[in-house]
Amino acid sequence: MAPKKVTIIGSGNWGSAIARIVGSTTKAYPDLFDPEVRMWVFEEIVNGEKLSEVINTRHENIKYLPGKILPTNVVAVTDLVESCAGSNILVFVVPHQFVKGICEKLIGKIPSDSQAISLIKGVSTQKKGGLKLISEEIRDILKIEVSVLMGANLAPEVANDNFCEATIGTSGFFNGPLLKKLFHTENFRINVVEDAHTVELCGALKNIVACAAGFTDGLGYGDNTKAAVIRLGLMETTKFVEHYYPGSNLQTFFESCGIADLITTCYGGRNRKVCEAFVKTGKPMDVIEKELLNGQSAQGPLTAEEVYLMTQKTGVDSKFPLFTAVHKICKGEMKPAELIDCLRNHPEHL
Amino acid sequence: MAPKKVTIIGSGNWGSAIARIVGSTTKAYPDLFDPEVRMWVFEEIVNGEKLSEVINTRHENIKYLPGKILPTNVVAVTDLVESCAGSNILVFVVPHQFVKGICEKLIGKIPSDSQAISLIKGVSTQKKGGLKLISEEIRDILKIEVSVLMGANLAPEVANDNFCEATIGTSGFFNGPLLKKLFHTENFRINVVEDAHTVELCGALKNIVACAAGFTDGLGYGDNTKAAVIRLGLMETTKFVEHYYPGSNLQTFFESCGIADLITTCYGGRNRKVCEAFVKTGKPMDVIEKELLNGQSAQGPLTAEEVYLMTQKTGVDSKFPLFTAVHKICKGEMKPAELIDCLRNHPEHL
Numbered sequence: 001m002a003p004k005k006v007t008i009i010g011s012g013n014w015g016s017a018i019a020r021i022v023g024s025t026t027k028a029y030p031d032l033f034d035p036e037v038r039m040w041v042f043e044e045i046v047n048g049e050k051l052s053e054v055i056n057t058r059h060e061n062i063k064y065l066p067g068k069i070l071p072t073n074v075v076a077v078t079d080l081v082e083s084c085a086g087s088n089i090l091v092f093v094v095p096h097q098f099v100k101g102i103c104e105k106l107i108g109k110i111p112s113d114s115q116a117i118s119l120i121k122g123v124s125t126q127k128k129g130g131l132k133l134i135s136e137e138i139r140d141i142l143k144i145e146v147s148v149l150m151g152a153n154l155a156p157e158v159a160n161d162n163f164c165e166a167t168i169g170t171s172g173f174f175n176g177p178l179l180k181k182l183f184h185t186e187n188f189r190i191n192v193v194e195d196a197h198t199v200e201l202c203g204a205l206k207n208i209v210a211c212a213a214g215f216t217d218g219l220g221y222g223d224n225t226k227a228a229v230i231r232l233g234l235m236e237t238t239k240f241v242e243h244y245y246p247g248s249n250l251q252t253f254f255e256s257c258g259i260a261d262l263i264t265t266c267y268g269g270r271n272r273k274v275c276e277a278f279v280k281t282g283k284p285m286d287v288i289e290k291e292l293l294n295g296q297s298a299q300g301p302l303t304a305e306e307v308y309l310m311t312q313k314t315g316v317d318s319k320f321p322l323f324t325a326v327h328k329i330c331k332g333e334m335k336p337a338e339l340i341d342c343l344r345n346h347p348e349h350l
Numbered sequence: 351m352a353p354k355k356v357t358i359i360g361s362g363n364w365g366s367a368i369a370r371i372v373g374s375t376t377k378a379y380p381d382l383f384d385p386e387v388r389m390w391v392f393e394e395i396v397n398g399e400k401l402s403e404v405i406n407t408r409h410e411n412i413k414y415l416p417g418k419i420l421p422t423n424v425v426a427v428t429d430l431v432e433s434c435a436g437s438n439i440l441v442f443v444v445p446h447q448f449v450k451g452i453c454e455k456l457i458g459k460i461p462s463d464s465q466a467i468s469l470i471k472g473v474s475t476q477k478k479g480g481l482k483l484i485s486e487e488i489r490d491i492l493k494i495e496v497s498v499l500m501g502a503n504l505a506p507e508v509a510n511d512n513f514c515e516a517t518i519g520t521s522g523f524f525n526g527p528l529l530k531k532l533f534h535t536e537n538f539r540i541n542v543v544e545d546a547h548t549v550e551l552c553g554a555l556k557n558i559v560a561c562a563a564g565f566t567d568g569l570g571y572g573d574n575t576k577a578a579v580i581r582l583g584l585m586e587t588t589k590f591v592e593h594y595y596p597g598s599n600l601q602t603f604f605e606s607c608g609i610a611d612l613i614t615t616c617y618g619g620r621n622r623k624v625c626e627a628f629v630k631t632g633k634p635m636d637v638i639e640k641e642l643l644n645g646q647s648a649q650g651p652l653t654a655e656e657v658y659l660m661t662q663k664t665g666v667d668s669k670f671p672l673f674t675a676v677h678k679i680c681k682g683e684m685k686p687a688e689l690i691d692c693l694r695n696h697p698e699h700l
Contacts, residue, residue: 152577164574165581165699177533189578189699226516226538227502227610231515235604250600254585259373260577263613267575340513349515349539 003032003307005082006182008039010093011055011076015039016065017159018119018183020094023071023299025182028232029276032181040083042075052076068159081109089182090144093119096134103141115175117168123202123306130313131201131244134204146292147175148196149183150203150257152264161187167257168192168338169199176181191255198248201241202257209233209262210271210305211326215336217272218279225340230266234259235348243316258291271300278329279336301330321346353382356532357434358389359452360443361405362428365389366415367509368443368469368533371606373421375532382531390433391426402426411577418509431459442488443469449484450474453491465495467518471553471655472649479595480663481496481656483550497525497684499533500553501606502614512538517607518542519549541605548598551591552607556615557650558657559583561625561676563616565686566631575690579672580616584609586670590657593666621650628679629686651680671696 006026008019019039026033041052044065054062055076059069077083084090084106094102099120116138124132135146151166158164168183170176176192184190193199205209213235217227234253241248252258266272270293277288285301304327311317317324325342328334356376358369365585369389376383391402406410409419427433432457434440444452449470461624466488474482485496501516508514518533518540520526526542534540543549562583566576584603591598602608614620624638625648631638635651654677661667668673675692678684 152574152581154572154574157572157574160572162572162575163578163693165578184699186694189694189696191699222504222507222510222512224502224504224507225512227614228513228515229604230613231502231604231606231610234609238604253589253604255580256578256581259584259609260581263580264573264577267617328417343513344536344539346539349534349541 003030003034004035004088004178005086006037006089008037008074008091008092008093009080009084010091011039011041011061011064012093013052013064013159014119014155015093016061016068016070017155018091019070019074020068021089021183021185021188022157023074027071027073029181033176035073036209037071037074038077038083038087039074040080041078043078050197052078057071065075065159073089080105084110086111088114089179090114090116091119092116092134092138096120096122096124099134099137100141103138106142110142110144111143114142115147116142117147117149118180118200119149121150122207123204123303131204131303131310133197133204135196135200145171145175146196147179148200148203149173149179150199150261152260154268158188163187163189165189165191165256165260166276167199167252167255169196169252169257170194170198193249193252195249197245198241198252199255199257201245202237202253202261204299204303205237205240205307205323206262206265207271207298208304208323208326209237210265210269211275211298211304212322212329212339213266214272214275215279215321215326215329215339218276219336219339220330221340229339230262232343232346232348233322234262236322239319240323243319244310271298274298275300284332285330300326304330319334319347353380353384354438354528355436356387356439356441357382357437358387358424358441358443359430359434360441360446361389361391361401361411361414362443363414364469364505366411366418367505368441369420369424370418370509371533371535371538372441375535377421379531382528382642385423388427388433388437389424390517391428393428397693402428415509416504430455436461438464439529440464440466441469442466442484446470446472446474446484448492449487453488453642457634460492460494462494464492465497466492467497467499467529469499470549471473471500472557473554473653481554481653481660483547483554485546485550488677491554491700495521495525496546497521497529498550498553500549500611501658502610504614504618508538513537513539515539515541515606515610517549517602519544519546519602519607520544522692534574543599543602543605545599545602546596548591548602549605551595552587552603552611554649554653555587555590555657556612557621557648558654558673558676559587560611560615560619560621561650561654561680562672562689564622564625565629565676565679565689567622568626569686569689569691576616579689579693580612582672582693582696582698584612586672588629589669590673593669594660621648622646625650634682635680650676654680669697
């Protein structure tokens with residue numbers, strides 16, 4: 001088997017942090033991987049210099065990961081198709097709204113036996129009333145195998161080589177050992193599970209739970225209530241996966257992508273923060289997002305809307321009282337203080 | 351069936367908070383429960399008054415739950431045997447070191463078909479090298495059926511009627527419905543599982559995990575590392591239960607007694623706090639405990655020692671690197687900074 005060529009599609013904060021890992025592992029296993037890792041960089045001028053040139057000469061992403069050196073075998077390429085030509089493994093790590101456009105540009109331009117791995121948390125918002133996973137979007141357009149990598153992985157901490165864990169979810173286990181080699185390091189510990197949908201849905205749905213946690217923080221509830229809310233959110237996550245993507249393994253929720261990422265997101269995390277502020281200030285969600293997130297949107301309210309459209313259409317929204325309440329509160333259709341009333345008769349307590 | 355007589359053995363902070371609940375449910379179901387709930391009170395003089403008399407006249411535990419009114423059907427009784435005479439349900443909610451003495455006094459003094467429910471978190475420390483559950487201790491001495499109630503339940507928040515959840519673990523499901531009626535209220539939501547050992551072990555072992563979380567806080571690690579530590583602690587908890595009490599149900603760890611209580615304990619909680627201070631100050635554990643806990647002991651280091659003696663004796667300590675490291679760090683046999691090295695080759699990552 002020829003060594004696999006790897007391309008990282010994306011060069012933001014998370015993409016650059018992961019490039020440090022992938023650059024080192026590909027060098028460590030030259031029989032498995034081609035040591036040159038191409039990284040697609042959307043060209044920008046930073047302080048009068050081209051970002052790609054800075055990366056290729058000084059090996060630092062001065063805009064999105066300043067102060068951290070990238071391995072010299074990570075090469076910035078500004079042309080998307082060129083960056084992926086002949087690549088066997090495509091690592092997707094771009095904002096979710098760019099996935100469709102990128103994939104469409106790559107049709108017919110990559111080996112037919114390439115595989116992708118998505119590090120993108122969130123869901124596609126292109127299909128109203130039916131949540132679409134990022135991995136499904138990539139697979140539908142490029143007709144290739146798609147795995148996912150999720151976990152409690154704040155990019156700055158990963159870039160600092162702090163000890164952490166992540167979960168790779170594959171749809172066929174044959175990809176697992178190779179992908180583990182590509183990402184597993186001394187400080188970035190990978191478990192592989194053959195349960196890609198669950199892994200990816202954990203990464204998306206946790207943001208709804210974090211909104212609920214933020215509401216309880218904003219309302220001034222204590223630790224008991226917050227713990228109950230997080231737990232009920234996790235139970236709805238398991239039920240959602242079971243309902244729409246049957247065949248998941250309960251054990252997967254114990255992986256880093258599950259409880260670990262959920263905890264981190266519900267105690268730190270921007271969704272929690274904006275929802276706490278939403279309650280405390282009484283301002284509409286879009287105003288809060290503008291004020292706190294530099295005009296970006298929080299994933300939680302968007303995901304809650306997609307989930308609500310889906311559960312309502314299929315007549316099961318009453319089985320997901322927390323998800324439903326988060327959506328209605330974000331839209332101003334329900335008062336935050338009513339959240340707990342919605343949980344009092346939770347199906348979990350029957 | 352005659353209505354069941356209920357006795358609450360204990361009248362501290364948690365006992366008094368639970369008396370508010372049990373007082374109201376026994377009144378609500380007169381066909382199931384005798385409305386007089388006796389509460390055993392260890393007599394003390396508070397501000398020149400007998401505590402039991404204050405409870406029976408002003409219906410307030412002015413020492414351990416000041417400011418909260420107890421239902422008038424909760425009657426303080428200072429004689430232990432008298433408080434339990436003819437009782438069908440004994441609710442144990444005393445510090446764990448008093449359980450043995452109390453049970454020995456009750457031998458032959460309670461109906462032979464009584465049942466007990468323990469709300470006591472922790473393990474018995476009387477049997478060196480083999481952890482003994484509180485429920486086992488009660489069962490061994492009194493030869494009665496023992497259930498447990500555990501969950502993310504800080505007593506002051508329960509006393510404030512904040513929404514929260516708890517888990518009842520029974521060893522035979524026949525007790526479940528009755529016990530649920532005794533504790534389930536609008537704001538204290540009970541799930542019953544037929545998996546008492548798991549429920550009780552979650553309540554004990556979480557304190558070891560909280561110590562590890564405290565060490566990572568003290569060492570200044572970020573959210574990723576803390577989440578990984580908590581997750582690995584949970585995995586060791588599941589393995590420990592599986593190894594020593596086979597037949598547990600993975601689903602039980604998703605109940606309030608499992609992840610919810612674990613999260614609360616690892617983010618708030620005294621074990622986390624003393625272990626953070628242990629790292630930051632460099633003082634021995636007993637000194638820290640004296641300074642921060644008014645001379646009381648934290649449960650985590652004690653439980654870690656019992657668990658270590660048990661895993662070492664049975665030759666499986668290497669399967670529990672986090673539990674083992676917490677014990678050795680508490681004893682000063684290992685530096686806190688070595689914790690992460692112990693986790694890097696965790697069996698979970700193989």
